[in-house]
Amino acid sequence: HVQLVESGGGSVQAGGTLHLSCRISGGGDSEYCMAWFRQTPGNEREGVATIYHFEGAYADAVKGRFTIFRFDGENTIDLQMTDLKTEDTGMYYCAATNADASRCRPDRTQDFPYWGQGTQVTVS
Numbered sequence: 001h002v003q004l005v006e007s008g009g010g011s012v013q014a015g016g017t018l019h020l021s022c023r024i025s026g027g028g029d030s031e032y033c034m035a036w037f038r039q040t041p042g043n044e045r046e047g048v049a050t051i052y053h054f055e056g057a058y059a060d061a062v063k064g065r066f067t068i069f070r071f072d073g074e075n076t077i078d079l080q081m082t083d084l085k086t087e088d089t090g091m092y093y094c095a096a097t098n099a100d101a102s103r104c105r106p107d108r109t110q111d112f113p114y115w116g117q118g119t120q121v122t123v124s
């Protein structure tokens with residue numbers, strides 16, 4: 001079965017940089033749209049960035065500051081987060097779907113059936 005394992009995250013001061021990674025396994029030869037979402041207590045999970053093949057899409061709140069990359073024959077994605085703000089604080093989750101490109105967007109939380117355990121990002 002599909003598994004997602006995140007790494008990275010941590011604590012940083014505002015204006016700093018953090019880097020998240022996510023590796024997908026168990027998916028066979030299927031092509032997956034992969035994504036990062038985030039959630040803070042009391043709020044709904046929100047999309048941050050998605051990547052279909054090597055094309056990324058971003059939520060407005062992170063455009064120009066975050067970059068999503070794909071490596072290793074498409075089994076690993078990274079999220080480079082720069083100029084971090086306190087409002088970027090939250091639990092960040094890696095997610096995947098084998099839905100088509102039209103649904104590989106940060107506003108399509110409902111189309112992602114596979115999720116990692118999450119990694120905490122704290123900006124102070």
